[in-house]
Structure formats: structure tokens, C-alpha cells
Amino acid sequence: MTITDSPVVNGVNVEALLGAREALSAAPEAAEFTWRASCTWRNGTHSRSTVTGFTGLGAEQQHRVTYEFDVDHPECFASEDNGATPVEFVLVGLVGCLTAGVAAVAQFRGIQLRSVTATIEGQMNVLGILGADPDIRNGFENVTVRFTIDSDASRDDLEALVAQAQKRSAVFDIVTSPTKVLVELT
Amino acid sequence: MMKTTAVVVGAGHAGLAMSRRLTERSIDHVVLERGEVANSWRTQRWPSLRLLTPNWQTRLPGHDYAGDDPAGFMPVADVVATLTRYARLVDAPVRTATAVRTVRAVPQGFEIQANDDLLRAKTVVVATGACNLPAIPGIADALPPSVTTTTPLTYRDPGQLPDGGVLVVGASATGVQLADQIHRSGRPVTLSAGEHVRLPRTYRGRDIFWWLEATGLLAERYDEIDDLTRARHLPSPQLTGTSEATMTDLNALAALGIRIVGRLGRITDGMAQFSGSLANTCALADLKMNRFLNRADEWATASGLDDELPPPHRFPPTHVDPHSPLQLDLRSGEITTVLWATGFRPDHSWLDIPVRDRTGHLRHDGGVVTGVPGLYVLGMPVLRTRASTYIHGAGTDSEALADHLNSFLSSRRR
Numbered sequence: 197m198t199i200t201d202s203p204v205v206n207g208v209n210v211e212a213l214l215g216a217r218e219a220l221s222a223a224p225e226a227a228e229f230t231w232r233a234s235c236t237w238r239n240g241t242h243s244r245s246t247v248t249g250f251t252g253l254g255a256e257q258q259h260r261v262t263y264e265f266d267v268d269h270p271e272c273f274a275s276e277d278n279g280a281t282p283v284e285f286v287l288v289g290l291v292g293c294l295t296a297g298v299a300a301v302a303q304f305r306g307i308q309l310r311s312v313t314a315t316i317e318g319q320m321n322v323l324g325i326l327g328a329d330p331d332i333r334n335g336f337e338n339v340t341v342r343f344t345i346d347s348d349a350s351r352d353d354l355e356a357l358v359a360q361a362q363k364r365s366a367v368f369d370i371v372t373s374p375t376k377v378l379v380e381l382t
Numbered sequence: 383m384m385k386t387t388a389v390v391v392g393a394g395h396a397g398l399a400m401s402r403r404l405t406e407r408s409i410d411h412v413v414l415e416r417g418e419v420a421n422s423w424r425t426q427r428w429p430s431l432r433l434l435t436p437n438w439q440t441r442l443p444g445h446d447y448a449g450d451d452p453a454g455f456m457p458v459a460d461v462v463a464t465l466t467r468y469a470r471l472v473d474a475p476v477r478t479a480t481a482v483r484t485v486r487a488v489p490q491g492f493e494i495q496a497n498d499d500l501l502r503a504k505t506v507v508v509a510t511g512a513c514n515l516p517a518i519p520g521i522a523d524a525l526p527p528s529v530t531t532t533t534p535l536t537y538r539d540p541g542q543l544p545d546g547g548v549l550v551v552g553a554s555a556t557g558v559q560l561a562d563q564i565h566r567s568g569r570p571v572t573l574s575a576g577e578h579v580r581l582p583r584t585y586r587g588r589d590i591f592w593w594l595e596a597t598g599l600l601a602e603r604y605d606e607i608d609d610l611t612r613a614r615h616l617p618s619p620q621l622t623g624t625s626e627a628t629m630t631d632l633n634a635l636a637a638l639g640i641r642i643v644g645r646l647g648r649i650t651d652g653m654a655q656f657s658g659s660l661a662n663t664c665a666l667a668d669l670k671m672n673r674f675l676n677r678a679d680e681w682a683t684a685s686g687l688d689d690e691l692p693p694p695h696r697f698p699p700t701h702v703d704p705h706s707p708l709q710l711d712l713r714s715g716e717i718t719t720v721l722w723a724t725g726f727r728p729d730h731s732w733l734d735i736p737v738r739d740r741t742g743h744l745r746h747d748g749g750v751v752t753g754v755p756g757l758y759v760l761g762m763p764v765l766r767t768r769a770s771t772y773i774h775g776a777g778t779d780s781e782a783l784a785d786h787l788n789s790f791l792s793s794r795r796r
Contacts, residue, residue: 224740356669362662372658374648 208303226254235267242268242278283318283336290367291316291341297361298343307353310346339371386412388787389494389503391485393419393476395442395465396761397509399776401474402443403784409791411503413474414496416481420465422511426535427458430563432623433773434555436589441774442468443781453589455623484734491756504794505756505787508733508744512762513726522722524649526712530719534560537721540567546718547571549654549710551646553578554617557723558630562622564721565640572710572717573635574656576645579619580631580667580700585675586682586691590621597681599674600769604748607764614764617725618771632664632700643706652713656706664700672696728762749783756790758783 220227229252235245248262266279280288291314302309318339324332345354362368388404390397393415404411415421433440438452445468456464469476483495491504516533525531530544534556540563550561553575565571581590594600607613622630632642644657657663679694710717730737730744735754739745744759748766751757760779762770769775 352669352672355665356673359662359666359669362659363666368659368662373645374650374655376648 204303204306204308206299206303206309208300210303241275287316287318290371293365293367294341294361297365298357301357301360307347307349312345314341314343316341383500383502385502386410388505389414389501390507390509391482392509394422394511395773396776398469398474399443399780400507400509400760402472403780407784407788413476414480414482415476415478418478419469419476420462423458423461428537429458432457434621434623435591435772439591439774443777445471482732484732486734487754504791508759509761512728514729515727516722517725517727518722519724521649525720526652529712533722540564540569543569544718547716548719548721549717550721550723552723554723555619555621558620558635559622560721560723561635561640562630565638572641572643574643574646575632577663578617578667580671581619581621582697583621583628593678597678602768604764604766652711654710654712656708658708660706661702664702668699749779750786758787
């Protein structure tokens with residue numbers, strides 16, 4: 197663990213997070229969150245999803261603004277490429293979650309970060325989604341994330357930081373562990 | 383109706399240690415035991431099990447190991463013999479074959495129904511152990527009926543299992559020991575490993591429990607531990623009670639041919655699905671092991687022991703097979719048995735007093751049960767220190783709780 201002389205500022209309010217952990221352990225119903233998005237088909241493979249509200253802390257919550265995401269397929273799939281592909285959104289979600297975790301854990305452990313960059317790749321054989329080979333799965337065969345972290349902390353501390361960020365990541369869990377998914381027609 | 387000052391429920395190591403402490407303080411008491419002394423060790427442990435702690439460490443109040451193999455590890459039969467001898471040594475007032483049905487809070491104390499008798503006591507000490515029931519995850523309900531299931535409480539030896547592959551779920555001491563034993567019986571084992579604790583049996587020529595004790599780790603108090611909930615739920619370390627093998631970690635098991643897969647997440651339509659986070663789970667276990675070895679080395683240097691101990695070294699990182707499967711068809715016939723080595727939980731269902739939190743755990747502050755003056759619990763993981771998890775931890779725990787109980791009785795008399 198690296199203890200720096202000047203206060204560590206990674207922009208993460210650790211006290212608030214620890215306070216939330218304590219408060220929510222005492223009031224477990226407030227810890228039940230529901231995250232939502234809604235999606236409207238535009239044309240072809242293009243759709244637009246919006247994210248605005250979610251439920252948590254025992255009440256309905258709102259993002260500061262409504263966020264919009266165009267989802268499409270690239271031109272080499274004979275689409276118009278009006279946005280990132282759905283699988284790229286998964287990668288964005290995973291790497292964003294891990295990066296947030298790196299910052300939060302670093303703050304908690306007193307590690308000052310100067311910069312954090314990451315690349316993420318997901319390998320996929322599209323014969324799976326094309327239905328051309330039943331032995332090939334639709335989803336990623338492998339996902340690889342590479343972090344580059346500029347900090348005075350030791351290599352061991354940074355490895356522990358990245359490991360802990362995975363352990364506490366919602367999206368890492370979502371991607372690595374099976375999740376029950378129900379799709380209904382209303 | 384019989385009246386006594388204290389009722390101790392359970393005549394295992396914790397209950398017997400408490401009996402000795404009460405006798406030292408001239409506190410009138412009785413120890414109620416559903417079976418015989420060391421009942422769980424007699425009836426709920428597989429016979430080839432040995433303690434994780436070396437013999438020299440297996441000490442009880444007023445009783446140190448006096449045998450000729452201090453560095454060895456006691457088999458279950460010797461644990462039973464030791465506790466039986468200890469019960470006689472401390473002259474514990476044990477009533478065997480006396481099952482406690484209910485304990486109720488009444489004015490001035492507790493009413494205990496044991497067999498068909500009613501007892502009154504001013505105080506009750508719960509010493510029934512932490513491992514009464516197997517903690518089986520809900521996903522077990524989705525197992526195909528063709529698969530045999532077993533738990534460490536009913537498992538005896540590989541011969542009782544059908545031929546064929548065995549899926550051992552859980553990589554604690556229990557999981558790795560049984561995976562090893564079953565695989566050697568010719569039944570190919572797949573081991574599903576979630577979060578686990580990797581430690582070497584020996585390091586720099588000394589047993590790991592020597593290091594855990596010498597560095598002060600086992601003496602860390604419950605109220606000084608950052609994340610007590612986590613500490614109390616940590617899986618047991620991947621150790622076996624034998625000095626023959628340095629490691630019974632995932633590398634050692636993989637070298638035997640055991641297939642290591644990630645945490646069992648779900649069973650859907652007969653398919654067991656494992657987490658893809660195995661690499662990180664193993665990385666975390668390696669980091670934590672090395673963190674402790676760093677602490678051990680720093681302590682050895684600070685204590686001036688570097689000259690008499692072999693030099694520090696590190697163990698190879700856990701190798702994770704990049705091709706380890708993410709799912710397994712439990713209907714294919716490849717796996718005939720699933721063994722749930724997913725931990726244990728205590729059975730306090732006979733306590734007819736609202737003492738449990740929303741997750742079903744007994745609420746207590748270092749063994750002093752919250753909100754019920756005169757009620758104590760003993761023999762639980764990290765009850766008062768990290769040593770509480772092991773037999774010798776009952777020594778200091780029973781002393782502190784007997785003192786508390788004694789003060790409680792004095793305050794009642796005033």
C-alpha cells in the first residue's frame with residue numbers, strides 16, 4: 197500500500213461510498229436498485245436507446261440529463277453504421293465499470309493516480325451469430341482488458357488494485373457469470 | 383424443574399473449555415450434549431480428515447499437547463479421544479444424549495427444554511459449533527435427478543460414491559482435500575473454485591500456522607479487523623493436515639489431473655455454468671498469499687530470525703488453464719456426483735429468542751449476544767480473534783466470556 201504525503205485526490209468520494217455501505221446494510225430495502233433503458237427501432241439495424249431514470253434508495257431517481265445512444269451495425273455488415281454495435285456497448289460498459297473501480301479502490305487505498313487508460317478487446321467468430329456453425333457461440337470467445345496506470349504505487353499494489361476492481365465490478369460479474377434473462381412480448 | 387447458574391449447550395472443544403472456565407470461577411453449570419462428547423467429530427466428519435492446525439497448537443485451557451508428534455496433525459479419531467480425555471480432566475458436568483429442543487428467555491434468565499426435561503438457568507452459552515448444516519446454494523435445486531449429491535457432513539470415503547466423474551463445488555480446505563481424495567480413487571474430479579485462500583503448508587522450514595501465530599495474525603481482535611463480515615465468511619485455507627505436501631493448492635490439484643473451473647453460477651437445463659472470472663479469483667488469492675508472506679518475512683527480519691531460517695522465496699503463481707470450460711452438461715453421464723463443499727452454517731433453530739439478523743446470523747459482539755443479557759456464543763469463526771476459528775482459540779475466548787458472564791452474575795446480585 198502506498199501512503200503519499202499529500203492527500204490523495206482521484207475525484208472519488210470514498211467517505212460517501214463507505215457511508216452508503218453502512219447505511220444500506222442497515223436498510224437493505226434501499227439497496228435494491230432497478231436500472232433501466234428504453235429502445236426504439238429506427239430503421240434497418242439502427243435503434244436509439246435512452247437512459248433517464250432508475251429506481252434505488254427506496255425512490256425513483258433521475259439522471260442529470262437524458263442520455264441517448266445510437267446502436268447500429270457497421271457498413272461491412274451492410275448496415276449504415278449510425279452508432280456503435282451492441283457488443284461494443286458491452287465492452288464500453290465493462291471497461292467503464294473497471295476504470296471506475298480502479299479509481300475508487302485507489303482512492304480507498306491512498307494511491308494517487310496520474311493517468312489511467314485501458315483498451316478492451318472482445319474476440320468473436322461471427323459464424324456463430326450467422327448460424328453457420330452450431331459449435332461456435334454467439335458471444336465473445338474471450339475478452340481482454342489492458343490497463344496502463346501512471347502512479348507512484350508499486351507494481352504489486354497496482355496489480356492488487358486491478359484485481360480488486362474486477363472483484364467489485366458489476367459489469368465484470370454480469371459478463372463472467374450467467375444471468376437469468378427474460379424477454380417478453382407485451 | 384432443575385435450576386442451575388449456567389447451561390452450556392454442546393460438549394465440543396468450545397463447550398468443554400467454557401466448562402473449565404466456569405469451574406475455575408466456581409460457577410454452577412451443566413453441559414448439555416445431544417450425543418456424546420465431540421459428537422460432530424464422531425458423526426459428521428469423514429474419517430480420514432485431519433486437523434489443519436499442528437498438534438502443538440491444539441491446546442485447551444489447562445491442557446497442552448503432550449504426545450510424541452508435536453508437528454503432526456490429529457486425525458478425527460484422535461480429536462475425539464483428546465476431547466473425551468479433556469472432559470474427564472476438567473471434570474466437566476456433561477449430560478450426554480441430551481438434545482436441547484428450545485431455549486426461551488424468561489424473567490431472571492432462560493428456560494431450556496432438553497429431551498423432555500425443563501431446566502432454568504441464569505445464563506446460557508451456545509457452543510454447538512459453526513458447522514452443523516451444509517450451506518448449499520439455491521442453484522442446487524436445478525440439478526438433474528440423475529446426479530447423486532453429497533456434502534462433507536455425510537461424505538465418508540470415495541467408495542460410497544458411484545463410479546464416474548465428480549464435480550466438487552468449492553475450493554476451501556474441505557473442497558481441495560476431498561477433490562484430491564476422490565480423484566485418487568479413480569473418479570475424475572472437476573473442481574469449481576470461487577474466492578479461495580491459498581497458503582503453503584510450510585514456509586521457510588516452518589508450518590504456516592507457526593507463522594500465522596508468530597506474526598500475530600491469529601491474535602488480531604475482532605474489533606480491530608477492517609471488514610469483520612468478510613473475515614468471518616472467509617473460506618478455510620487450501621491446506622491439508624499433512625507435512626508431506628507443501629501445497630494442496632489449485633496448481634497441485636491440476637498437476638494430479640483435476641480440472642479446475644470457475645465459480646458455479648447457475649444450472650440451466652442440466653448445464654452447469656461457471657464464471658469466467660477464474661483468472662482474477664486466482665490472481666487475488668496469489669496476491670493475498672504473497673501479502674502474508676511479505677509480512678512474515680518482515681516479521682522474521684525484525685525478530686532477528688533471518689540467520690536461523692531458510693531464505694525467503696515465493697511460490698509460482700496459480701496457473702489458470704485458458705481452455706477451462708465455462709459449462710458442463712450434467713445430463714451427459716460424465717458427472718455422476720456433485721459434492722457441495724460450499725461451506726457450513728450453524729444451526730441455532732432451537733434458540734427461541736429473536737437474536738438473528740436478516741441473513742440468519744446470530745448477532746453478537748465478540749460472543750456476547752446482542753440484546754439478550756446472559757446469552758453467549760462460543761466456537762465461531764473470528765468470534766473474538768482470528769484464532770477463534772481454530773480449537774486453541776477457545777482458550778482465550780472462553781476466558782473472556784467467562785469473565786463477562788461472571789460480571790453479569792455479580793451485577794444481577796447487586
